[in-house]
Amino acid sequence: MSGRRVRAITRRLLQGFRRDRRTVALLFVAPIVILGLLGYLMRGSTSAPAVGIANQDSGPLGALVADTLRHSTRISTSDISATDGDAKLRDGSLVAYILFPSNFSQQAQSGSVAPEVHLEGSQPGEDSPVIQALQQSMISLASQVAGRSIRFEPSVKYLYGGASYDTLDYFGAAFVGLIVFFLVFVITIVSFLNERSQGTLERLMASPLRRGEIVLGYMLGFTVLALVQAAEVLVFALAVLRIQNHGNVFLIFGMEALMAIAAVNLGIFLSMFARSEFQAVQFIPLVIVPQVLLSGIIFPVSTEPTALQYVSDVLPLTYAVNGMRDIMVKGADLSWSALQLDAAVVAGFCILLIAAGTTTLRRRLG
Amino acid sequence: MSDAFAVNVEDVSKSFGAFKALNGVTLRVRQGEIYGLLGPNGAGKTTIIRLVCGLLEAHAGTVTVLGRRMPNVGVLRHIGYMTQQAALYPAISVEENVRFFAAINGAEEGVREALELVQLYDRRGSVVSTLSGGMRQRCSLACALVHRPELLLLDEPTVGIDPQLRVQFWDYFRRMAAQGTTLIVSSHVMDEADRCQRLGLIQYGRLLAEGSPADIRSQGGSQNLEEAFLALAGRKES
Numbered sequence: 062m063s064g065r066r067v068r069a070i071t072r073r074l075l076q077g078f079r080r081d082r083r084t085v086a087l088l089f090v091a092p093i094v095i096l097g098l099l100g101y102l103m104r105g106s107t108s109a110p111a112v113g114i115a116n117q118d119s120g121p122l123g124a125l126v127a128d129t130l131r132h133s134t135r136i137s138t139s140d141i142s143a144t145d146g147d148a149k150l151r152d153g154s155l156v157a158y159i160l161f162p163s164n165f166s167q168q169a170q171s172g173s174v175a176p177e178v179h180l181e182g183s184q185p186g187e188d189s190p191v192i193q194a195l196q197q198s199m200i201s202l203a204s205q206v207a208g209r210s211i212r213f214e215p216s217v218k219y220l221y222g223g224a225s226y227d228t229l230d231y232f233g234a235a236f237v238g239l240i241v242f243f244l245v246f247v248i249t250i251v252s253f254l255n256e257r258s259q260g261t262l263e264r265l266m267a268s269p270l271r272r273g274e275i276v277l278g279y280m281l282g283f284t285v286l287a288l289v290q291a292a293e294v295l296v297f298a299l300a301v302l303r304i305q306n307h308g309n310v311f312l313i314f315g316m317e318a319l320m321a322i323a324a325v326n327l328g329i330f331l332s333m334f335a336r337s338e339f340q341a342v343q344f345i346p347l348v349i350v351p352q353v354l355l356s357g358i359i360f361p362v363s364t365e366p367t368a369l370q371y372v373s374d375v376l377p378l379t380y381a382v383n384g385m386r387d388i389m390v391k392g393a394d395l396s397w398s399a400l401q402l403d404a405a406v407v408a409g410f411c412i413l414l415i416a417a418g419t420t421t422l423r424r425r426l427g
Numbered sequence: 428m429s430d431a432f433a434v435n436v437e438d439v440s441k442s443f444g445a446f447k448a449l450n451g452v453t454l455r456v457r458q459g460e461i462y463g464l465l466g467p468n469g470a471g472k473t474t475i476i477r478l479v480c481g482l483l484e485a486h487a488g489t490v491t492v493l494g495r496r497m498p499n500v501g502v503l504r505h506i507g508y509m510t511q512q513a514a515l516y517p518a519i520s521v522e523e524n525v526r527f528f529a530a531i532n533g534a535e536e537g538v539r540e541a542l543e544l545v546q547l548y549d550r551r552g553s554v555v556s557t558l559s560g561g562m563r564q565r566c567s568l569a570c571a572l573v574h575r576p577e578l579l580l581l582d583e584p585t586v587g588i589d590p591q592l593r594v595q596f597w598d599y600f601r602r603m604a605a606q607g608t609t610l611i612v613s614s615h616v617m618d619e620a621d622r623c624q625r626l627g628l629i630q631y632g633r634l635l636a637e638g639s640p641a642d643i644r645s646q647g648g649s650q651n652l653e654e655a656f657l658a659l660a661g662r663k664e665s
Binding site: 261265268270 | 482500503504508512513515516517528531570
């Protein structure tokens, strides 16, 4: 063991980094960006879930609890009529509504209250603040019904998902698409970069091939690979992991295919901005991680700080994940306008990237 | 007129940022000849070749290839380009590489002949990453000529290959020229110059001299091409 030889290796390594400013910048910028984003997401969630209150109590106590709920910081409330509730859950304007039955005051006097909690249910993170807020507001009852403790037995109903759903059912739908998107992106960016570094791209450019033909050929090649992968992931998720699915399997597959095409073109486009495979891999923390954090996979977009919601709204992965959840959890089909929008945005993004990839290919060789 | 020449480079300048790679270069290559582009590393040989196949656009002057002003996509199918490094796909076989370049030029019927010409037909199933450097060069040459181009651009094709293979390569080149193909061969090795019909000597992005090896000898005042080149280079600098 020679200290000098070890030092030589260490020195050579650091010398390389000194010239690769981009890698150094990434090493020190990426952690701050990712941690900052995560912190902002977890602590900065100012927007409380929108909850409707339908008070049918013939006695005074329902109104009392409803008033306490209105002052809760965990949720933002609005008064609705019970008949509108499900429609508002379906169109996404509410994540939940709470219904106080007509005999709510009598229930309280007899020592056990059962308000109805109706949850939209497709996003697991949104449920707990609703239940918590309701539970807290029950404290106001205690002063009214002196001398006895009141049991809190809400009846919880789900529009989608429900008690039979576990965490994997919610995340599975999003991850099925995400895995394909991520892996296809990495494979494409590296192999397109190889084309550049091994000199074959220069050869292609000196051939009658049009730039659009190169991009399209790549897209088809990797899409074929991606589709086989997507099929495998889907079969594993449904047959082995038994992730619940209420939608059409072919629709899921179609959505996966769209995501794969987007990933291929994102890879081709971004490979223009990398000089080495090393730099290509650096796009993962910059492009993929923030998208995963902001796409609503882990934190529902509706509970994000408002500023981040604007960012989420322009990220294609947000729509892709939303589409996958709509299909698998809600059983959406193509007649749903929400799914039409998701599919259209992802498809539009594909077209944008194909154009961008083709244009950059030209510029880099000029 | 320029039509008599396969390649006509007229007063071409090209800069990369502040660096002037070519400064008013004029050279003409006749149909069916082997034209040697000679000069030290960094003289501008590769830049000329890349201008001729349309990968670069000149800042000043014109490049005409087979009667058409470059860059022009239509001419590209008549050009074969062998890059300096053996640009091949390492994960697929020799034949698959040659077939790919044949297909993008719409000439798949030439695969076998190209492989036989570079004597790789017996090794056509070998994956490129397992080949020796010389075999890769040969495979790269096969990819460049598989579509029977009228103009073949060879950027230092004999760098790093053994003398035996070099003799073989020049043998291929002469056979192709005899069939009417125009070849531009760049090199920094002077002993290759004698194998060319005409030479262009390049230094610091300028053309020092142009002519047959005999012309260059008399212009430089030496029987040795290398000395003649150095004499011409020195004269230009002073």
